Amino acid sequence: xxxxxxEIIKINxxxxxxxxxxxxxxxxxxxxxxxxxxxxxxxxxxxDSVINGISKDQIITYIILSRxxxxxVTSGFIPRIGxxxxxxxxxxxxxxxMDFQLFMLFxxxxxxxxxFAMTAFPIxxxxxFTLGMQAPLNFATSIYFLLSLFMAIILSFFVEFWIxxxxxxxxxxxxxxxxxxxxxxxFSGVLIPLSFFPGWLRTITNLLPFQQMSYSPVSIxxxxxxxxxxxxxxxxxLLWIVILxxxxxxxxxxxxxxxxxxxx
Amino acid sequence: xxxxxxxxxxxxxxxxxxTMLEYKADFAIGVSSTLLTQFCGIxxxxxxxxxxxxxxGWTFYEITFVYGLLTLAKGFDMFxxxxxxxxxxxxxxxxxxxxxxxxxISPLFQLVASHIMPDGIGLLILGGIVVTKSLxxxxxxxxxxxxxxxxxxxxxxxxIIAAINLIxxxxxxxxxxxxxxxxxxxxxxxxxxxxxxxxxKFIGFILTWIIPYAFASFYPADxxxxxxxxxxxxxxxxxxxxxxxxxxxxxxxxxxxxxSTGS
Numbered sequence: 001x002x003x004x005x006x007e008i009i010k011i012n013x014x015x016x017x018x019x020x021x022x023x024x025x026x027x028x029x030x031x032x033x034x035x036x037x038x039x040x041x042x043x044x045x046x047x048d049s050v051i052n053g054i055s056k057d058q059i060i061t062y063i064i065l066s067r068x069x070x071x072x073v074t075s076g077f078i079p080r081i082g083x084x085x086x087x088x089x090x091x092x093x094x095x096x097x098m099d100f101q102l103f104m105l106f107x108x109x110x111x112x113x114x115x116f117a118m119t120a121f122p123i124x125x126x127x128x129f130t131l132g133m134q135a136p137l138n139f140a141t142s143i144y145f146l147l148s149l150f151m152a153i154i155l156s157f158f159v160e161f162w163i164x165x166x167x168x169x170x171x172x173x174x175x176x177x178x179x180x181x182x183x184x185x186x187f188s189g190v191l192i193p194l195s196f197f198p199g200w201l202r203t204i205t206n207l208l209p210f211q212q213m214s215y216s217p218v219s220i221x222x223x224x225x226x227x228x229x230x231x232x233x234x235x236x237x238l239l240w241i242v243i244l245x246x247x248x249x250x251x252x253x254x255x256x257x258x259x260x261x262x263x264x
Numbered sequence: 265x266x267x268x269x270x271x272x273x274x275x276x277x278x279x280x281x282x283t284m285l286e287y288k289a290d291f292a293i294g295v296s297s298t299l300l301t302q303f304c305g306i307x308x309x310x311x312x313x314x315x316x317x318x319x320x321g322w323t324f325y326e327i328t329f330v331y332g333l334l335t336l337a338k339g340f341d342m343f344x345x346x347x348x349x350x351x352x353x354x355x356x357x358x359x360x361x362x363x364x365x366x367x368x369i370s371p372l373f374q375l376v377a378s379h380i381m382p383d384g385i386g387l388l389i390l391g392g393i394v395v396t397k398s399l400x401x402x403x404x405x406x407x408x409x410x411x412x413x414x415x416x417x418x419x420x421x422x423x424i425i426a427a428i429n430l431i432x433x434x435x436x437x438x439x440x441x442x443x444x445x446x447x448x449x450x451x452x453x454x455x456x457x458x459x460x461x462x463x464x465k466f467i468g469f470i471l472t473w474i475i476p477y478a479f480a481s482f483y484p485a486d487x488x489x490x491x492x493x494x495x496x497x498x499x500x501x502x503x504x505x506x507x508x509x510x511x512x513x514x515x516x517x518x519x520x521x522x523x524s525t526g527s
Contacts, residue, residue: 021441025444029448032452032455039462040319043319051315052315169289172287172293174294175290178297178298179293185304186300191308198311
C-alpha cells in the first residue's frame with residue numbers, strides 16, 4: 001500500500017515537473033501579490049507600529065505565508081476533477097483498485113510537494129532577502145506549524161473535492177473554482193488577519209472551515225496563538241477534517257450514482 | 265468596410281448570446297463567482313477601515329472609486345476580449361487559426377468576435393454599483409459632459425487592458441500557450457486597483473509608462489478626486505489609441521511568422 005501511495009505521489013511530481021511553466025507562472029503571480037499587499041500594509045501601518053495586537057514585522061511574515069498558502073489551496077484542482085468527469089477519464093480511475101477519493105488525495109499531496117519545491121521555496125528565499133521574515137519562535141512552534149500546514153492542505157483537499165463533485169451537475173468547473181477562491185479569500189484570513197474582523201464577522205468565520213486553511217497555521221507560526229491554545233487550534237483543524245471527510249464521502253456516494261459519461 | 269465588420273460583429277454577438285442563454289446555470293455560477301471574487305478587494309478595504317481612519321490620506325470611498333473604475337474596465341475587457349487568452353492553446357495548437365486565415369475577414373476580428381465571456385457581467389455589476397455609490401458618498405455630482413467623459417475613461421481603460429493582452433497573447437504563436445505569460449502580466453493590475461501613490465516611485469513609473477494600467481484606474485479617477493494628477497487624466501484615451509497601434513503591429517508581426525502546426 002505504502003509503495004502504491006509513494007508511486008502516485010511520484011507520478012504527480014513528474015507531471016508537475018513536465019509543466020514547469022505553470023509553477024513559474026504561480027511563482028511570479030504570488031510574488032507580485034505579496035508585494036502589492038506589502039505596500040498596502042505598509043501604508044496602513046504608517047502611523048501605528050501595532051494594530052490589533054499585530055506588529056508591523058508580524059504582518060509582513062503574515063502576508064508572505066498566507067499568500068503562498070492561498071496560491072496552493074486555489075491551484076485549480078476543481079477543474080481537474082471537472083475535466084475527469086467531462087472527458088470520461090473518471091471511468092478509468094473508478095476501475096483502479098484504489099478508492100477514487102484516496103487516489104486524488106495522494107495526487108494532491110504530490111502537487112503540494114512539487115509546489116513547495118518549485119514555487120514556495122524560491123518565493124520564501126526572495127522574500128527573506130527583500131522584505132525580511134520572522135523566524136518561528138522556537139523549535140516546537142515550527143513543528144506545530146508544519147503539522148498545522150499539513151492538515152490545512154488535507155482539509156482544503158476535502159473542500160475542493162466536495163466542490164469538484166458539483167461538476168456532476170454543471171459543466172462549468174472554472175466558475176466553481178472562482179467561487180471557491182472567493183470564499184477562501186474572504187474567510188480564510190488570506191486578505192486580512194481575522195483579528196481585524198468585527199465581532200459578528202468573526203462569529204461567521206468561526207462556523208466555516210476556511211480559516212483552518214490559512215489563518216490557523218500562520219497564526220501558530222507567528223505566535224498569535226500560544227501555549228495550550230495551539231492544541232486547541234490543531235484540535236479544531238482535525239475536527240474539521242473529520243467533518244468534511246464524512247460530508248464529502250456522503251456526497252460522493254450520492255453523486256457517483258448520477259454519473260453519465262458523455263460517450264468519450 | 266467598417267459597416268461590414270459592424271454588421272458581422274452583431275451577427276457573431278447574436279450567436280454568442282444564444283449560447284450564453286442556453287447554459288443558464290453556468291451563466292449564474294460564472295457571473296456570481298466573478299462578482300464575489302472581485303468584491304474581496306472591497307471587503308479587504310472595508311475591514312481595514314473598520315480599524316483605522318484613513319490610508320495614506322485616502323478615505324474609504326476615494327479608494328473604492330479607483331477600485332470600481334478598474335473593475336468596470338476589466339469587466340468590459342473580459343466580456344469582449346476574453347478569447348485572446350485562448351489564442352495559444354486553442355487556436356494555434358489545435359490548428360483552428362487556419363480556418364480563420366482562409367476566410368476573407370481579419371483573423372484577429374474572428375478570434376475576438378467568436379467568443380464572449382459572460383462572467384464579465386459580474387464585474388460590470390459590481391463596478392457599476394461601487395462607482396455610483398462612491399460618487400454619491402463623496403458628494404460628487406456629474407453634469408452631462410462629465411458623465412460622457414467618465415464613459416470615455418472607462419472605455420479607454422478597457423481598451424488599454426485589451427491592447428496589453430493582445431500584445432502578450434501573440435507569444436502564443438510561438439509557445440502555443442500564452443495563458444501563463446498573460447496572467448502574469450495581468451496580475452500587475454492588482455497594483456492598479458489601489459491608489460498608486462502608496463507604492464514606491466518605480467512601481468508608479470512602470471504602471472504609468474511601461475504597462476500603463478494606472479490609466480485604467482488612478483489617473484481617470486483623479487480627474488474627479490483632485491489629488492494633483494488631473495493633468496494626466498486627459499492622456500487616458502491617447503494612451504489607449506497608442507497602445508492599440510502598437511498592439512496591432514505586434515499582432516501583424518506575430519501572424520506573419522505563424523506557421524501552422526499542421527494538425
